Amino acid sequence: MLESENISEIMRRAYQKRILVPAFNAAHLPMVKPIVETLAECQTFGLVEVARLEVVKFTAKSFTAVAEEYRKYMNLNFTRLHQDHVPVIDEDGLRVDWKGCIQEGLDAGYDSVMVDGSRLPFSENIEVTRKVVEMAHERGRATEAELGAVLGHEKNLTMSYDEIYNKGIGFTDVDEAARFVKETKVDWLSVAIGNIHGAVSGAAKDKDKVQARLNIEHLKKIREKTNVPLVLHGGSGIKTEYVLEAIKNGITKINIGTDIRQAYERALKAKPNDVEYARQQVSAKMKELILQVYHIEGTAYKI
Numbered sequence: 001m002l003e004s005e006n007i008s009e010i011m012r013r014a015y016q017k018r019i020l021v022p023a024f025n026a027a028h029l030p031m032v033k034p035i036v037e038t039l040a041e042c043q044t045f046g047l048v049e050v051a052r053l054e055v056v057k058f059t060a061k062s063f064t065a066v067a068e069e070y071r072k073y074m075n076l077n078f079t080r081l082h083q084d085h086v087p088v089i090d091e092d093g094l095r096v097d098w099k100g101c102i103q104e105g106l107d108a109g110y111d112s113v114m115v116d117g118s119r120l121p122f123s124e125n126i127e128v129t130r131k132v133v134e135m136a137h138e139r140g141r142a143t144e145a146e147l148g149a150v151l152g153h154e155k156n157l158t159m160s161y162d163e164i165y166n167k168g169i170g171f172t173d174v175d176e177a178a179r180f181v182k183e184t185k186v187d188w189l190s191v192a193i194g195n196i197h198g199a200v201s202g203a204a205k206d207k208d209k210v211q212a213r214l215n216i217e218h219l220k221k222i223r224e225k226t227n228v229p230l231v232l233h234g235g236s237g238i239k240t241e242y243v244l245e246a247i248k249n250g251i252t253k254i255n256i257g258t259d260i261r262q263a264y265e266r267a268l269k270a271k272p273n274d275v276e277y278a279r280q281q282v283s284a285k286m287k288e289l290i291l292q293v294y295h296i297e298g299t300a301y302k303i
Helices: 007-017 029-041 052-057 063-073 098-107 122-137 161-167 174-184 202-206 216-226 240-248 258-270 275-293
Strands: 021-025 046-050 079-087 112-116 142-147 188-191 230-232 251-256
Touching: 007 021, 007 142, 007 251, 021 029, 021 079, 021 258, 021 275, 029 046, 029 063, 029 079, 029 258, 029 275, 046 063, 052 063, 052 079, 063 079, 063 098, 079 098, 098 112, 098 122, 112 122, 112 188, 122 142, 122 174, 142 174, 174 188, 174 216, 188 216, 216 230, 216 240, 240 251, 251 258, 258 275
Parallel strands: 021 046, 021 251, 046 079, 079 112, 112 142, 142 188, 188 230, 230 251
Antiparallel strands: none
Protein backbone atom coordinates (compact mmCIF):
# COMPACT_ATOMS: atom_id res chain seq x y z
CA MET A 1 0.00 0.00 0.00
CA LEU A 2 1.02 3.58 -0.65
CA GLU A 3 0.22 5.14 2.72
CA SER A 4 3.83 5.65 3.83
CA GLU A 5 5.32 6.45 0.41
CA ASN A 6 6.68 9.79 -0.75
CA ILE A 7 4.79 11.32 -3.70
CA SER A 8 8.01 11.66 -5.69
CA GLU A 9 8.63 7.92 -5.43
CA ILE A 10 5.04 7.12 -6.40
CA MET A 11 5.16 9.39 -9.44
CA ARG A 12 8.52 8.05 -10.57
CA ARG A 13 7.21 4.48 -10.50
CA ALA A 14 4.04 5.51 -12.27
CA TYR A 15 6.19 7.13 -14.96
CA GLN A 16 8.32 4.02 -15.36
CA LYS A 17 5.29 1.73 -15.51
CA ARG A 18 3.29 4.11 -17.75
CA ILE A 19 0.44 4.34 -15.24
CA LEU A 20 -1.68 7.49 -15.29
CA VAL A 21 -2.14 9.49 -12.08
CA PRO A 22 -5.27 11.68 -12.43
CA ALA A 23 -5.33 15.01 -10.59
CA PHE A 24 -8.79 16.39 -9.91
CA ASN A 25 -9.23 20.11 -9.26
CA ALA A 26 -11.49 21.18 -6.41
CA ALA A 27 -12.71 24.54 -7.72
CA HIS A 28 -15.31 24.60 -4.93
CA LEU A 29 -14.51 23.48 -1.39
CA PRO A 30 -17.28 20.84 -1.10
CA MET A 31 -15.78 19.02 -4.10
CA VAL A 32 -12.86 17.76 -2.01
CA LYS A 33 -14.98 15.07 -0.30
CA PRO A 34 -16.27 13.30 -3.45
CA ILE A 35 -12.84 13.47 -5.10
CA VAL A 36 -11.18 11.66 -2.19
CA GLU A 37 -13.98 9.17 -1.69
CA THR A 38 -14.37 8.30 -5.37
CA LEU A 39 -10.65 7.64 -5.81
CA ALA A 40 -10.79 5.29 -2.82
CA GLU A 41 -13.93 3.59 -4.10
CA CYS A 42 -12.30 2.98 -7.48
CA GLN A 43 -9.03 1.99 -5.78
CA THR A 44 -7.31 4.50 -8.05
CA PHE A 45 -4.34 6.55 -6.92
CA GLY A 46 -4.81 10.22 -7.71
CA LEU A 47 -4.25 13.76 -6.52
CA VAL A 48 -6.62 16.27 -5.02
CA GLU A 49 -5.48 19.66 -6.23
CA VAL A 50 -6.40 23.31 -6.21
CA ALA A 51 -4.96 26.21 -8.20
CA ARG A 52 -4.67 29.84 -7.17
CA LEU A 53 -7.21 30.68 -9.87
CA GLU A 54 -9.78 28.46 -8.12
CA VAL A 55 -9.15 30.25 -4.86
CA VAL A 56 -9.53 33.67 -6.50
CA LYS A 57 -12.29 33.07 -9.07
CA PHE A 58 -14.28 30.18 -7.65
CA THR A 59 -15.07 29.10 -4.07
CA ALA A 60 -12.09 27.03 -2.98
CA LYS A 61 -11.56 29.82 -0.39
CA SER A 62 -7.83 29.36 0.25
CA PHE A 63 -5.02 26.84 -0.01
CA THR A 64 -5.20 26.38 3.74
CA ALA A 65 -8.97 25.83 3.67
CA VAL A 66 -8.61 23.12 1.02
CA ALA A 67 -5.88 21.39 3.05
CA GLU A 68 -8.09 21.43 6.15
CA GLU A 69 -11.01 20.01 4.17
CA TYR A 70 -8.78 17.35 2.63
CA ARG A 71 -7.57 16.18 6.03
CA LYS A 72 -11.18 15.43 7.06
CA TYR A 73 -11.43 12.73 4.39
CA MET A 74 -7.92 11.86 3.25
CA ASN A 75 -6.89 8.27 2.58
CA LEU A 76 -3.16 8.11 1.89
CA ASN A 77 -3.44 4.76 0.15
CA PHE A 78 -5.29 6.50 -2.67
CA THR A 79 -4.58 10.24 -2.55
CA ARG A 80 -2.11 13.03 -1.99
CA LEU A 81 -2.69 16.80 -1.93
CA HIS A 82 -1.21 18.97 -4.69
CA GLN A 83 -0.99 22.74 -4.98
CA ASP A 84 -1.76 23.38 -8.64
CA HIS A 85 -0.91 26.49 -10.72
CA VAL A 86 0.69 29.20 -8.63
CA PRO A 87 1.49 31.65 -11.42
CA VAL A 88 4.18 34.29 -11.32
CA ILE A 89 2.07 36.30 -13.79
CA ASP A 90 -1.60 35.33 -13.77
CA GLU A 91 -4.14 34.91 -16.58
CA ASP A 92 -5.01 38.62 -16.32
CA GLY A 93 -1.39 39.69 -16.75
CA LEU A 94 -0.92 40.65 -13.09
CA ARG A 95 2.07 39.82 -10.91
CA VAL A 96 1.36 37.32 -8.13
CA ASP A 97 2.97 36.83 -4.72
CA TRP A 98 4.05 33.38 -5.84
CA LYS A 99 6.51 32.89 -3.00
CA GLY A 100 3.84 33.63 -0.39
CA CYS A 101 1.40 31.23 -2.06
CA ILE A 102 3.97 28.43 -2.23
CA GLN A 103 4.92 29.02 1.40
CA GLU A 104 1.26 28.81 2.40
CA GLY A 105 0.95 25.51 0.55
CA LEU A 106 4.04 24.04 2.17
CA ASP A 107 2.98 25.23 5.63
CA ALA A 108 -0.50 23.76 5.07
CA GLY A 109 1.00 20.34 4.33
CA TYR A 110 0.65 20.01 0.56
CA ASP A 111 2.61 17.00 -0.64
CA SER A 112 3.63 18.77 -3.85
CA VAL A 113 3.48 22.29 -5.25
CA MET A 114 3.43 23.86 -8.67
CA VAL A 115 4.94 27.14 -9.74
CA ASP A 116 3.94 28.42 -13.17
CA GLY A 117 6.54 30.74 -14.66
CA SER A 118 5.50 29.99 -18.22
CA ARG A 119 4.59 33.64 -18.90
CA LEU A 120 8.13 34.71 -17.93
CA PRO A 121 11.17 34.81 -20.18
CA PHE A 122 12.87 31.41 -20.19
CA SER A 123 15.78 32.42 -17.93
CA GLU A 124 13.43 33.95 -15.34
CA ASN A 125 11.25 30.84 -15.38
CA ILE A 126 14.36 28.80 -14.56
CA GLU A 127 15.33 31.16 -11.74
CA VAL A 128 11.91 31.17 -10.08
CA THR A 129 11.42 27.42 -10.49
CA ARG A 130 14.83 26.70 -8.98
CA LYS A 131 13.87 28.73 -5.89
CA VAL A 132 10.59 26.83 -5.48
CA VAL A 133 12.35 23.49 -5.90
CA GLU A 134 14.71 24.48 -3.10
CA MET A 135 11.80 25.54 -0.87
CA ALA A 136 9.95 22.29 -1.48
CA HIS A 137 12.86 19.85 -1.44
CA GLU A 138 14.15 21.06 1.92
CA ARG A 139 10.78 19.96 3.33
CA GLY A 140 10.68 16.69 1.40
CA ARG A 141 8.00 17.85 -1.06
CA ALA A 142 7.88 17.59 -4.85
CA THR A 143 7.71 20.44 -7.36
CA GLU A 144 5.98 20.75 -10.71
CA ALA A 145 6.65 23.55 -13.18
CA GLU A 146 5.43 24.52 -16.63
CA LEU A 147 7.30 25.24 -19.82
CA GLY A 148 5.47 26.41 -22.90
CA ALA A 149 2.03 28.00 -22.87
CA VAL A 150 -1.08 25.96 -22.11
CA LEU A 151 -3.56 28.60 -23.25
CA GLY A 152 -7.26 28.98 -22.45
CA HIS A 153 -7.51 30.88 -19.16
CA GLU A 154 -6.78 34.24 -20.75
CA LYS A 155 -9.71 36.68 -21.00
CA ASN A 156 -8.99 37.87 -24.52
CA LEU A 157 -7.78 34.76 -26.34
CA THR A 158 -8.59 35.51 -29.99
CA MET A 159 -6.94 32.58 -31.76
CA SER A 160 -8.94 29.51 -32.70
CA TYR A 161 -7.87 26.15 -31.34
CA ASP A 162 -6.98 24.93 -34.84
CA GLU A 163 -4.64 27.89 -35.29
CA ILE A 164 -2.96 27.19 -31.95
CA TYR A 165 -2.47 23.52 -32.77
CA ASN A 166 -1.49 23.78 -36.44
CA LYS A 167 1.08 26.49 -35.80
CA GLY A 168 2.34 24.90 -32.57
CA ILE A 169 1.69 28.16 -30.72
CA GLY A 170 3.00 27.91 -27.18
CA PHE A 171 4.29 24.35 -27.64
CA THR A 172 7.08 23.37 -25.25
CA ASP A 173 10.49 23.66 -26.92
CA VAL A 174 12.31 20.31 -26.74
CA ASP A 175 15.82 21.67 -26.14
CA GLU A 176 14.59 24.23 -23.63
CA ALA A 177 12.80 21.44 -21.75
CA ALA A 178 16.05 19.47 -21.44
CA ARG A 179 17.92 22.51 -20.11
CA PHE A 180 15.05 23.51 -17.83
CA VAL A 181 14.85 20.14 -16.08
CA LYS A 182 18.63 19.92 -15.72
CA GLU A 183 19.06 23.41 -14.27
CA THR A 184 16.02 23.50 -11.97
CA LYS A 185 15.95 19.85 -10.83
CA VAL A 186 12.16 20.05 -11.04
CA ASP A 187 10.38 16.77 -10.28
CA TRP A 188 7.60 16.95 -12.89
CA LEU A 189 7.19 19.08 -15.99
CA SER A 190 3.91 20.38 -17.40
CA VAL A 191 4.13 20.52 -21.19
CA ALA A 192 2.18 22.15 -24.00
CA ILE A 193 1.59 19.80 -26.93
CA GLY A 194 -1.89 20.82 -28.08
CA ASN A 195 -3.65 20.72 -24.71
CA ILE A 196 -5.66 23.76 -23.66
CA HIS A 197 -7.29 24.99 -20.46
CA GLY A 198 -11.03 25.46 -20.14
CA ALA A 199 -12.25 29.04 -20.11
CA VAL A 200 -12.74 30.51 -16.66
CA SER A 201 -14.32 33.90 -17.31
CA GLY A 202 -17.75 35.09 -18.41
CA ALA A 203 -20.30 32.87 -20.10
CA ALA A 204 -17.52 30.82 -21.70
CA LYS A 205 -16.80 29.03 -18.41
CA ASP A 206 -20.13 27.19 -18.73
CA LYS A 207 -19.60 26.07 -22.31
CA ASP A 208 -18.28 22.69 -23.39
CA LYS A 209 -14.54 22.63 -23.95
CA VAL A 210 -12.99 22.32 -27.38
CA GLN A 211 -12.04 18.76 -28.34
CA ALA A 212 -8.28 19.10 -28.14
CA ARG A 213 -5.73 16.80 -29.74
CA LEU A 214 -2.10 16.14 -28.90
CA ASN A 215 1.11 16.10 -30.93
CA ILE A 216 2.45 12.73 -29.80
CA GLU A 217 5.66 12.95 -31.83
CA HIS A 218 6.54 16.22 -30.12
CA LEU A 219 5.79 14.61 -26.75
CA LYS A 220 8.14 11.71 -27.51
CA LYS A 221 10.99 14.13 -28.15
CA ILE A 222 10.38 15.94 -24.85
CA ARG A 223 10.28 12.66 -22.93
CA GLU A 224 13.54 11.47 -24.47
CA LYS A 225 15.28 14.74 -23.57
CA THR A 226 13.97 15.11 -20.01
CA ASN A 227 13.25 11.65 -18.54
CA VAL A 228 10.95 13.02 -15.82
CA PRO A 229 7.21 12.49 -15.26
CA LEU A 230 5.37 14.79 -17.65
CA VAL A 231 2.09 16.51 -16.89
CA LEU A 232 -0.86 17.27 -19.12
CA HIS A 233 -2.84 20.32 -18.05
CA GLY A 234 -6.25 20.99 -19.50
CA GLY A 235 -7.09 17.28 -19.48
CA SER A 236 -10.85 17.74 -19.78
CA GLY A 237 -12.06 17.42 -23.35
CA ILE A 238 -8.94 15.92 -24.95
CA LYS A 239 -9.86 13.11 -27.32
CA THR A 240 -9.37 9.81 -25.49
CA GLU A 241 -7.20 8.16 -28.11
CA TYR A 242 -4.66 10.97 -27.79
CA VAL A 243 -4.54 10.73 -24.01
CA LEU A 244 -4.04 6.97 -24.06
CA GLU A 245 -1.18 7.36 -26.54
CA ALA A 246 0.31 10.17 -24.45
CA ILE A 247 0.40 7.93 -21.36
CA LYS A 248 2.52 5.46 -23.32
CA ASN A 249 4.91 8.29 -24.11
CA GLY A 250 5.61 9.92 -20.77
CA ILE A 251 2.47 11.65 -19.56
CA THR A 252 2.13 10.53 -15.95
CA LYS A 253 -0.22 13.12 -14.46
CA ILE A 254 -3.30 14.60 -16.07
CA ASN A 255 -5.20 17.56 -14.63
CA ILE A 256 -8.98 17.31 -14.79
CA GLY A 257 -10.84 20.47 -13.84
CA THR A 258 -13.57 21.60 -16.24
CA ASP A 259 -15.36 18.24 -16.43
CA ILE A 260 -15.99 17.90 -12.72
CA ARG A 261 -16.39 21.63 -12.01
CA GLN A 262 -19.18 21.89 -14.57
CA ALA A 263 -20.80 18.72 -13.21
CA TYR A 264 -20.86 20.34 -9.76
CA GLU A 265 -22.08 23.75 -10.94
CA ARG A 266 -24.78 22.37 -13.25
CA ALA A 267 -26.08 20.18 -10.44
CA LEU A 268 -26.42 23.18 -8.15
CA LYS A 269 -28.30 25.07 -10.88
CA ALA A 270 -30.69 22.15 -11.22
CA LYS A 271 -31.08 21.71 -7.46
CA PRO A 272 -30.02 24.93 -5.70
CA ASN A 273 -28.36 24.48 -2.31
CA ASP A 274 -28.34 20.67 -2.64
CA VAL A 275 -24.60 20.20 -2.11
CA GLU A 276 -24.91 16.44 -1.64
CA TYR A 277 -26.57 16.09 -5.04
CA ALA A 278 -23.79 18.17 -6.59
CA ARG A 279 -21.19 15.98 -4.90
CA GLN A 280 -22.89 12.90 -6.34
CA GLN A 281 -22.58 14.37 -9.82
CA VAL A 282 -18.87 15.00 -9.29
CA SER A 283 -18.45 11.38 -8.25
CA ALA A 284 -20.44 10.12 -11.23
CA LYS A 285 -18.32 12.13 -13.65
CA MET A 286 -15.12 10.90 -12.01
CA LYS A 287 -16.24 7.29 -12.26
CA GLU A 288 -17.02 7.75 -15.94
CA LEU A 289 -13.50 9.07 -16.53
CA ILE A 290 -11.73 6.51 -14.33
CA LEU A 291 -13.66 3.43 -15.46
CA GLN A 292 -14.74 4.15 -19.02
CA VAL A 293 -12.30 6.68 -20.46
CA TYR A 294 -8.87 6.11 -18.89
CA HIS A 295 -9.43 2.58 -17.50
CA ILE A 296 -7.34 3.27 -14.40
CA GLU A 297 -9.37 1.57 -11.69
CA GLY A 298 -7.19 -0.37 -9.26
CA THR A 299 -3.97 1.52 -9.99
CA ALA A 300 -3.26 2.02 -6.29
CA TYR A 301 -2.24 -1.64 -6.25
CA LYS A 302 -0.18 -1.47 -9.44
CA ILE A 303 2.08 1.52 -8.93
